[in-house]
Amino acid sequence: MAAPMSSVGKPSAERSPFNTTSFQKKTRSKLISIPGTRPSVQNGQLLVSTGVTSLDYLLGGGLAVGTVLLIEEDRYDSYSRMILKYFLAEGVVCRHELFVAAAQDNPDDILQELPAPILDDVAIPKPVEQPRLSVEPQDSLDAMKIAWRYQNLPKVQSALASSSRFGHYYDVSKTMEPEIRQAAKCHRFYLPEQPTHSSPTHSMRLESYSALLKSLQEVIHREGFDVAAPMSKSRNILRIGLHSLGSALWGDDLCCHDKPRNSRALTTFLYGLRALLRSSLSVAVVTLPSHLIQDRALMGSITRLCDNAIALESFKGSERETNPLYKDYHGLLYVRQVPHLNCLASKLPDHKDLAFKLKRKQFTVERLHLPPDLSETVSRVSRGELAAAATAASAASACGSGSSGNKHLDF
Amino acid sequence: MYTELNSILNTTPDSFTKGEFILVSDRQSDASFLVHHFLSLYLRARCRVLFLGLVQSFNHYSAISQRMGVSLAQAKEKGQLVFLEGLNESLSVLIPQETDTGSQAMDFLRDPSVGLKSLYEFVRSSLSSTGEGREGADDTEEWGPPVVLVDDLTVLDFSHYCRATVCSQLQGNVVMLTRCDGEEEEEDEGDDEGPERLLKGLTHQCSLTLHVRGLPYWLLHFLRDVIEVQVEVRWRRRQADGQYTQNKLFQYKVHDKGASFFARGTSSAVL
Numbered sequence: 001m002a003a004p005m006s007s008v009g010k011p012s013a014e015r016s017p018f019n020t021t022s023f024q025k026k027t028r029s030k031l032i033s034i035p036g037t038r039p040s041v042q043n044g045q046l047l048v049s050t051g052v053t054s055l056d057y058l059l060g061g062g063l064a065v066g067t068v069l070l071i072e073e074d075r076y077d078s079y080s081r082m083i084l085k086y087f088l089a090e091g092v093v094c095r096h097e098l099f100v101a102a103a104q105d106n107p108d109d110i111l112q113e114l115p116a117p118i119l120d121d122v123a124i125p126k127p128v129e130q131p132r133l134s135v136e137p138q139d140s141l142d143a144m145k146i147a148w149r150y151q152n153l154p155k156v157q158s159a160l161a162s163s164s165r166f167g168h169y170y171d172v173s174k175t176m177e178p179e180i181r182q183a184a185k186c187h188r189f190y191l192p193e194q195p196t197h198s199s200p201t202h203s204m205r206l207e208s209y210s211a212l213l214k215s216l217q218e219v220i221h222r223e224g225f226d227v228a229a230p231m232s233k234s235r236n237i238l239r240i241g242l243h244s245l246g247s248a249l250w251g252d253d254l255c256c257h258d259k260p261r262n263s264r265a266l267t268t269f270l271y272g273l274r275a276l277l278r279s280s281l282s283v284a285v286v287t288l289p290s291h292l293i294q295d296r297a298l299m300g301s302i303t304r305l306c307d308n309a310i311a312l313e314s315f316k317g318s319e320r321e322t323n324p325l326y327k328d329y330h331g332l333l334y335v336r337q338v339p340h341l342n343c344l345a346s347k348l349p350d351h352k353d354l355a356f357k358l359k360r361k362q363f364t365v366e367r368l369h370l371p372p373d374l375s376e377t378v379s380r381v382s383r384g385e386l387a388a389a390a391t392a393a394s395a396a397s398a399c400g401s402g403s404s405g406n407k408h409l410d411f
Numbered sequence: 412m413y414t415e416l417n418s419i420l421n422t423t424p425d426s427f428t429k430g431e432f433i434l435v436s437d438r439q440s441d442a443s444f445l446v447h448h449f450l451s452l453y454l455r456a457r458c459r460v461l462f463l464g465l466v467q468s469f470n471h472y473s474a475i476s477q478r479m480g481v482s483l484a485q486a487k488e489k490g491q492l493v494f495l496e497g498l499n500e501s502l503s504v505l506i507p508q509e510t511d512t513g514s515q516a517m518d519f520l521r522d523p524s525v526g527l528k529s530l531y532e533f534v535r536s537s538l539s540s541t542g543e544g545r546e547g548a549d550d551t552e553e554w555g556p557p558v559v560l561v562d563d564l565t566v567l568d569f570s571h572y573c574r575a576t577v578c579s580q581l582q583g584n585v586v587m588l589t590r591c592d593g594e595e596e597e598e599d600e601g602d603d604e605g606p607e608r609l610l611k612g613l614t615h616q617c618s619l620t621l622h623v624r625g626l627p628y629w630l631l632h633f634l635r636d637v638i639e640v641q642v643e644v645r646w647r648r649r650q651a652d653g654q655y656t657q658n659k660l661f662q663y664k665v666h667d668k669g670a671s672f673f674a675r676g677t678s679s680a681v682l
Contacts, residue, residue, distance in 0.1 A: 217502075275498035278468045304466075340441075342474035 034235055034281075036094025038166060040064065043343045048237055048283055049167030051090030052083060054365040056167055058354070059308050063285075064341055065237060066277045068270070070303060072290035072311035074331060077244065079312050079358065080287045081110075082172070084241050086363060087285045089114040089176060091239035092184040093168050099219055099240045099282075101189035101212055103249035110243065111186060115170035116177065118361060173360050187219050191250065208251045209269035216240065216276055225280045238282035245269075246288050246302075255292035267298070270305040309336035312356070329355035333365050412451040412479060415672045419661065420619070424456040433619045442623035444665050447472070451481045454492065465497035478668050495533065 040047050040061050047062030050069070056062045063069055069087075073080040091098050092114065100107035194211050220226055225238045246254045246266050254266060270286075277284060286306065293299050303309045314331035315321040333354045355368040417423055435445045450472065453460050464472060472494075473483040486492035663672045 271498075271501060274466075275502045278498055340443075342471055343478075 034237060036090070036096060037065065037237060038062070043341060045341055047166075048094070048096070048239070049090050050083070050285070051086030051088075051167055051170065052363045052365070053167050053169075055083070055310075055363075058310075058335060058365060060338060062166060063283050063308065064339065065281055065283050066279075067307035067339055067341070068273060068277060068284045068286055068305075070306035070309040070336075071285065071287045072309070072336070073244070073287050074312040074314035074316075075291060076314065076316060077287070077289065078316070079314055079331060079356065079363075081243070082358065082363060083312075084243060084285055084287055085110065085114050086170060088239065088241050089117065089170055090167060091237070092176065092181055093117050094237075095184065096237040096239050097223060097225075098184055098186040099189070099216065099238055100186065100243070101191075101215075101241070102243040103191040103208070103247065104244055106190050107186075107188040110241075111181060112175065114176040114181060115172045116174035117180070118169045118171055169361055171361050172358065172363075185223075187215075189215050206251055206265040206269075209265055212242075213269060213272050213276070216273070220276060220280045220282060225282050227279050227281065235281055238280070240277075240282055240284035242284060242286045244289060245286055246293065254295075254298070255289060257294075267301055267305055270302060274305060274307075303336055306337070307339035307341070310334065311336055326355070329357045329366070329368070331356055332368070412455060412481075413448050413670045413672070416445075416448055416670070417452070419659070419672060422452070424452060427452075427456060431619055433621070435621045435623070437623040442621070444670055445621055445623070447475050447479065448670075451476055451479050454481050454483075454486055457491070459491060459493075460486070461493045461495070463495045463497065468498055469494055469496050 034046075037046050037048050038061075039045065042060060045064040047056075047064055049056050049062050050059070059069070071080045071083055088098055088100065088111065098111075100110055102110060189212055191208055191212075194208075220238065223238070225236070244250075246252050248256055252265060273284065273286075276282075288302070290299055290302075290311065293302075311334040312331055313334070315323075315326055315329070316331075320326050333356045335352070335354070353368040354365055356363065356365045412424070422428070433449065435442050435449075450460065450462065454476075462472070469483070476483045483492060483494070487494060661672045661674060663670050
């Protein structure tokens with residue numbers, strides 16, 4: 001976002017796309033003043049990590065400060081919730097402030113479930129290393145031992161990763177220790193706990209959404225995330241996590257009806273959210289049960305009001321779960337929209353077939369591709385064995401004599 | 412301003428048709444790069460420009476225009492450009508404060524029944540006031556006909572009023588961006604949802620349409636470094652012998668500082 005950039009003290013002349021040269025190292029180091037952020041290589045936007053390294057890569061290096069990431073939930077909201085937790089956990093590790101809003105679970109519960117960071121880099125919360133252009137050290141490390149004439153060929157790499165390290169890794173099987181968690185300042189918004197006002201209801205706004213917007217604005221003003229705020233103390237980033245917006249628990253009927261009564265409530269809210277974020281040092285992740293929303297035109301305008309949009313489709317409960325093609329993955333990920341901020345050309349990911357998997361220590365997004373069938377010989381052997389076994393069994397039942405070389409049915 | 416597009420549309424900053432209503436629309440793609448084109452074109456043509464930036468901040472437009480060689484901040488200072496930053500204005504409406512200082516232009520967010528009249532009033536007053544104010548003051552700068560640019564109109568539909576005033580009374584131009592999504596259904600029935608209907612209605616009124624649409628998925632996959640999508644240009648002119656329309660189709664590629672257009676299949680990388 002341009003506005004937050006200028007507040008960090010970046011002269012406007014430097015918004016050129018050529019920030020990648022090493023000549024500008026000095027200004028870049030001045031920019032790094034907020035821990036857990038880095039400027040984008042493409043357009044110099046200030047970025048924060050989503051907590052999922054490969055997702056950062058997909059979104060062009062990270063989430064630009066002042067933007068919204070929309071996550072269309074998978075059917076059981078398990079993986080989208082996981083990404084939301086990664087995003088919040090990354091904020092805790094980077095000492096950002098958090099704002100969690102939910103209608104379903106208490107935000108405290110969400111916070112308690114944050115995954116534990118893998119500790120080597122948490123002990124010293126040092127600023128994230130800067131993106132470097134030099135690639136020599138890695139090259140010399142994994143130089144090929146055999147077939148050296150192929151070593152200049154690019155490696156076939158399905159994992160998506162950028163050259164520099166940005167963001168942290170988390171262990172999903174453990175939850176974050178309370179000390180680390182409590183070090184971060186966190187603001188909560190739990191809809192059932194909100195006092196209900198009996199203000200006149202408008203057809204374009206829902207009370208829940210306007211209460212949320214109001215409380216967000218209060219936090220932003222009070223804690224000095226405003227761009228216009230005086231640069232008195234060191235600036236920080238506010239990470240906003242909004243869980244399951246648009247679901248019935250927010251009092252919205254988007255998901256319940258074909259022709260929702262207050263269909264403009266959520267879009268109006270998102271418009272206000274964008275307005276808030278554009279003028280503050282904050283970044284939001286919104287999850288939305290989009291599979292429940294019938295109206296495609298509405299979904300389109302919701303997507304456009306967010307800056308980044310991704311959709312998750314998990315294999316759980318679908319027949320794809322048993323499809324051998326997808327056996328390595330837990331679901332598919334679609335990139336619906338990437339923003340163009342302060343530049344004409346946006347950077348779409350160069351690959352559109354993406355899948356994700358959740359391992360114990362890492363949530364990864366990868367290119368979906370058919371792996372070379374290395375197991376071919378093995379499977380052929382087993383099929384042969386099966387055939388042999390079948391004939392042997394029939395032979396055995398027919399004549400009662402043991403067959404010669406079959407190890408399964410050797411009597 | 413993309414010179415190639417100018418030659419396609421047969422316009423230059425020095426000579427362009429007045430009283431035109433240009434509709435920029437897209438489907439499964441993004442046509443906002445064309446808005447930047449028209450913004451810089453009309454600023455260079457020394458028109459008074461009123462820009463209703465509803466979806467992006469002023470900074471966004473200013474940063475891009477800078478790269479295209481036009482300074483929005485300067486134009487704003489000189490009074491050539493009036494920029495309504497919808498995002499800023501809307502906050503005061505969405506989060507009511509005791510001291511409500513926001514302008515009336517975004518009132519439609521508060522209550523839909525009010526309609527967009529207030530926004531239209533804003534447009535009219537700012538266009539006429541800049542004109543009159545200039546005349547009275549020391550007239551160092553003489554601005555050409557007024558231009559209204561609207562970015563992402565998907566929420567609004569006040570274009571009709573605007574067209575009536577701006578195009579016919581003031582001999583100015585209107586440029587609007589609207590967006591719709593979803594596939595074009597083969598059996599095009601029952602598909603009269605909001606944006607679609609808006610698009611149809613506007614297409615009916617406008618004199619020049621630029622419709623940007625995505626390539627089919629498989630093509631996109633191969634050509635993504637070469638071409639992005641295609642743009643369909645459709646003129647509608649009224650002449651003495653009635654009205655005729657003319658269609659042209661181009662493919663384009665957006666670069667960092669502009670865009671290049673070419674006839675279908677004639678990209679250098681394809682040939």
